[in-house]
Amino acid sequence: MYKHMKKILGITLLAAFIGGAAAIGGYKLFEGNQIGSTISEKQNLYFANNPLKVSSAGTADFTQAAAAVAPGVVHIKTTYAAAGKSERSSPMDMMEDFFGGGGRQMQRQPRAASGSGVIISQDGYIVTNNHVVENAEKVEVILTDRRKVEAKVIGRDPNTDLALIKVNATNLPVVKFGNSDNVQVGEWVLAVGFPLDLNTTVTAGIVSAKNRSIGIIGREQEGAEITEEEYREYQRTGKRPDRPANTSIESFIQTDAAINPGNSGGALVNANGELVGINSAIASQSGYNQGYGFAIPVNLARKVVDDFMKYGSVKRGYIGVSFVPLSADNPAEIKSNEVSGLYVNDVVAGGGGAAAGIKAGDVIKKVDGVVINDSPDLQERIGRLNPGDKVKLSVLRAGELKDFTVTLKGESSVGISSNTAATKSVEVSKLGATFVPATQAQKSKFGINSGVVVSSVTTGKAFDNIGVEKGLIITKVNGQPVNSVGDVQKALPQTRNNMVYMSGVSEQGTFNFSFPAQ
Structure with missing residues (x-):
């Protein structure tokens, strides 16, 4: 009997050993296949084996969240060729003034600037702002262990002010993606970066507002939205304003966490230590913190960096309509008593909206069941999608709410031409x-x-x-x-x-x- 039990025990241990070896081998095989995967898959694998251990969002103790995030936020140093005259080098120069870039001065020596970046995968992918690396001849990253490594720019998207860079390093600390849709006004957040060329700095505040547009990204693009005066002229003559389509996307998370020059491209995280935004701009008269900072929602950033990894450029889908946000002061020409939503003033022939049955005069009230009050609400949600994706629009027409399923079209289908990496520049x-x-x-x-x-x-x-x-x-x-x-x-x-x-x-x-x- 004893020998029989010993034999069974031996077989059981052998089976357990084989099973464990197979599991380890399978994990290593799976891990080895992550080279071409998306950032989301890379993060899921990393945090399955490295779970965050931080406090809840309701607490005012940020020590665990700061300790979890700070190692994954890096200092970015950029250098530029000698400048020949005093001028602005980028449509984001106002933000560069705030975050360490600044306009070019009368000099004949290389310029230098700095910003921040967030490590989002162990194998060296880092997300930052486009204006941090735009036109830079050299991009260097200083890791938290003080190593300095040169970075390659994988892709830049001026329309969202996002960029993806990569360093040749492994086993790096990673900041976990959160869900920016779940961010609530009044929620505690931390801003982590390298302001004023200081070492890693953490500041705390709350979310002051969501879906905020401040006009900083698209100020050199004339928008798809038209002014009331232009709309009246359109009604009188039937001629649309002659200007290029605005392809910028602004739907910032606004926070009162202290942000200063050098924070650009750094992390905005919740009290769970999860990335909810990429710090991008501040509202300031002096160029330094005066109470309000703006971050790009991480759900939009996730789509942009995944497109860079898959295609090398951003593939953006469009509804194919132009619109005017409604308010209590609607111009008389708008035949609607609604004070919220987006009034469709034109539909692009051949676009997704036209094919689905959207008409001029409709009022867009919801996108995939989410209430739309202003243009940033729509832009950010559509900005996460690709050509060919379907979206449900709830539209008010003749006093009745109707649902339309729109298949988004690419830039060429809706007549949009931009000077981003996605076009033939x-x-x-x-x-x-x-x-x-x-x-x-x-x-x-x-x-x-x-x-x-x-x-x-x-x-x-x-x-x-x-x-x-x-x-x-x-x-x-x-x-x-x-x-x-x-x-x-x-x-x-x-x-x-x-x-x-x-x-x-x-x-x-x-x-x-x-x-x-x-």
């Missing part, structure tokens, strides 16, 4: 600039028949040295009309006396300039 290295073709709306606005838009300028190169700025439209190169980057490249060699001549137009009027051919 092509560099001409001789000029130190990238270009996109001017839209028909831009050509009509300025009364031109040709043109390419300067979508970025590299510091220290030809265009930068002579003061050509982003947003200018080049209409002719060496007397030849240009409508594409190919036209620019073809016309460049046709110099006169070894000089390149260019003509163009901007909001300030027409211009002509020349410079020596390289």
Whole structure:
């Protein structure tokens, strides 16, 4: 009997050993297959084996949350080529003033700036702000163990002011994604970053508001929303305003946690130590903290970084409508007594909204069952989705609430052209600039028949040295009309006396300039 039990025990132990080995082997196999997975999958794997042990959201003790998050927030140092004149290098320069970038001064030496970033995977992916790394010649990350490593920019999205960078390092501490939809006004939050070039700094405050738009990302883009005056003109003439579509997304979490220069790209976390936002801007008269900071919701950031990892650019879906937010002061032309929701003033032919049956005059009240009061509510929810995704719109029409299922379309389907990484923005290295073709709306606005838009300028190169700025439209190169980057490249060699001549137009009027051919 004893021998029989001993034999059974031996078999049981052997089976347990084999099962344990198989489990470990399976885990290692699964772990090894994470190279091409999404950030969400990487985080699920990491935190399944490294659970957070922090206090609840209701407590005022932030020690555990700060200890969990601080190792995963890094200091980002950027350097730029020598500047040739005093000018702004980026549409986000107001935020760079706040967070450590600033405008370029009269100098001929490399510039340096700093910001913060959040480690979101063990293998070195870091999310930060676009304006922290935009136009930088070199990006360095200082880890919490004081190692300094150079980072590669994986993708930038000016429309959300987000960027994804990567360092060649492993086994890094990771900040856990939370759910920004669950953030409540009045909830305690922490801001973690590197303000004023100090070491890791943690400040506490509450969520002051959600879905806040402050116009800082899209201030150089003319929006899809139109003003009351423009709407009246549209009603009178039937002609839509000639301006490019606004593809920026602003739906910030507002907080009174102290944020200062250098915090840009850092973490906004709840008291559970979960990432709920990426700090991006402050409201300030002086450039320093005066009570209000703004963070990009993590649910939007998650979609952007996953797109960068999968496609190298952001794939954004559009409903294909333009709208006016309703209020108690609706213009008389709007035939609605509603004071909340989005009044559809136009539907793009061939867009998802038109195909689903959305009509001008409808009032969008809900998106997937969530009440929509203003444009940031809609922009942020749609901004998380991809072309081909379906969304349910609850629309008020003739006093009755109707549901429509809209299949989102890509940029080309709704006539949107932007100068983000997702478009055909092509560099001409001789000029130190990238270009996109001017839209028909831009050509009509300025009364031109040709043109390419300067979508970025590299510091220290030809265009930068002579003061050509982003947003200018080049209409002719060496007397030849240009409508594409190919036209620019073809016309460049046709110099006169070894000089390149260019003509163009901007909001300030027409211009002509020349410079020596390289």
